[in-house]
Amino acid sequence: MVVGDASIDIDTLVVGAGPGGYVAAIRAAQLGQKVVIADKSELGGVCLNRGCIPSKALISAAHAYETAKHPDAFGITTEGVKVDFKKTQEFKNGVVSQMTRGVGGLMKKNKIEVFNGEVMFINESEARLFNDHESPRYRFKHCILATGSRPIELKPFPFTGRILSSTEALQLDEIPGSLIVIGGGYIGAELGQMFSKFGTKVTIIEGMDSILAGFDKEITRLVAKNMEKTGVEIVTNAKAESAEQTDKNVTVKYSVNGENKEVTADYLLVTVGRRPNTDGELGLDLAGVELTDRGMVVVDHQGRTSNPKIFAIGDIVPGLALAHKASYEGKVAAEAIAGLPSVVDYKGMPAVCFTDPEISSVGYTEKEAKEKGINVKSGKFPFAGNGRAVSLNHSEGFIKLVANADNNVVIGAQIVGLEASNLIAELGLAIEMGATLEDISLTVHAHPTLGEIVMETAELVEGHPIHM
CATH class of the missing domain: 3.50.50.60 (FAD/NAD(P)-binding domain)
Structure with missing residues (x-):
């Protein structure tokens, strides 16, 4: 019970409910912490509501429309293909709504208190949460900052009108x-x-x-x-x-x-580009949180800021602005708070772009590896040599593997082609576990699948390709 303006004691306050914040909150709750998560907007943050998920829904609709207009390669003839964009937007909004409800369910399941409103730090261990109806004050043992970013607005091009x-x-x-x-x-x-x-x-x-x-x-x-x-x-x-x-x-x-x-x-x-949300009335100066001249939060290998009680993750810390990076950092921060020896390691962090064809990358490029003085061997296998890609009428693209020539350990991979966003996961795992080219080439991949291209590329770099 709160009397007057007394502070409510909690274990962990999470500021921001995007893919970094809500994942951090769940992991903290799983580790026995009493968690409050606060966000002035919707659960899921920009990624789920105004970024990653809605954009991919519309991109999927665009792919479907284009395929329907040009099915000639499969011997299919269509006439009068049209798009009702309002219904397309309804589909997108439905996807977002479903996913947002899912995050809400996860908060409830893990007994995480959700506060819809602003956060303002009072000192190094207390924060005021407020909206139009209430303004509770919390004293936290630890806090995880996950306030994300917003689009950069240039003076000659203000976001208004068209x-x-x-x-x-x-x-x-x-x-x-x-x-x-x-x-x-x-x-x-x-x-x-x-x-x-x-x-x-x-x-x-x-x-x-x-x-x-x-x-x-x-x-x-x-x-x-x-x-x-x-x-x-x-x-x-x-x-x-x-x-x-x-x-x-x-x-x-x-x-x-x-x-x-x-x-x-x-x-x-x-x-x-995007700008970190570390300004405004958040009050990070009162919390003793150090920022760079670009407004990024200075953190250590566990996400800990200059205030040892406060951690920061996602778009507000140095590195690529990726949703999956934020989620990963959120888990590390929650585990560090619980006393676990977790640290961030970006060696296997993938980057993906959902263009057509899709592109993805993990680890070193050949150029980066050579610049670091690594003795490199590499090779690329085309999608055109894969039966599944050809049967799907998507034979453009390739997979490239980069390995250390001294021990055949895979240190990088780049993909351009159908399902590059999914195929990169196997190569991220290979880099994370220190797999060799032989480890990949000896792993039997089902036929006919796009995944076979990974195996074929490893065999190519080893010097004994089958279908090349």
Whole structure:
């Protein structure tokens, strides 16, 4: 019972209910901690409600639409294929609602108290939680910060009217006739290609010399080629300078190698990165939490901040902004609080982009390994040599393996092709357990499956390929 403004004592306060926060809360509860989780928005965070899940639902719908329009290779003829985008959005919203309810069920099952509202730290071990109805004060033994990130808004391109962030783009109730995308990273590439499959004329303006700069160029070239097939115009080495909008369209002025250009479209989508949610009225200074000059939280190998009672995970700590990275870090932090020797190890952390074809990567690229002085052996096997890929009419792409030539231990893998997002898991496990090429090649893979390509690639790098 709380008397007056007295603090409620709890074991662990989790701030943020995204894929990092709610996973951390569950693991903490499993380890016997009394947990309160607070978020001003929905359970599941940006990823579940306004990012990963809704975008993949729309991407799946776009794939289905494109396949229905072009089934000729299978001898199927269709006429009058149409898309009712409002119903497509209903499907997406249904997926999100189902998953959000699932997270709520997990909170209840693990006896985690959920508070829908803001958090403001009072000192190094207390925080005020508040909304329109209540403002309880908690004294915690430990706290896990998982406040996530938000789209970066550039001054020349404020999110208003026809200038959109990814959040607004995922909520459109119509398929744009045309769309400009500033930023060719994974969000811009995924959403740009998705809309192009629905029939939108898409122009991507990218400042680097290629899209998807975080991935090996060897695999992104195939994605760019495929995007151009569906009418996506990719402008690289470009600097977007200004935008003017009316009630019907928006015009972007940009330059390429000193030459001024402009393009007009129904909407402008700005995807130039995300900013950590460590500012505002959170009060991290009162909590004694140190930040970098970019607003990232400084943490150790267990996620512990400069305040030993407070841990931080996900998009607000250095490293890639990945939902699965946040979940992993959340489990490590909860276990560290419980006294377990858990530490973060990003050696087997995969990165995935749901373009068409999909791309994924884990461990070192060949270039990175050589730069670290590792004696490397590598090789790639094409999807075109795999019976399952050919029978699915998706024979483009390849799997590349990178191994230490001194001991044949697998240290990296890159995939571009159908189901790359799923295939990378086996190679992440291989790297995590220190598997050799022989360990993979001697593992019998069912036929005919895409997974056989992993085995075939290992055999190729060993020097005795069967189907190559």
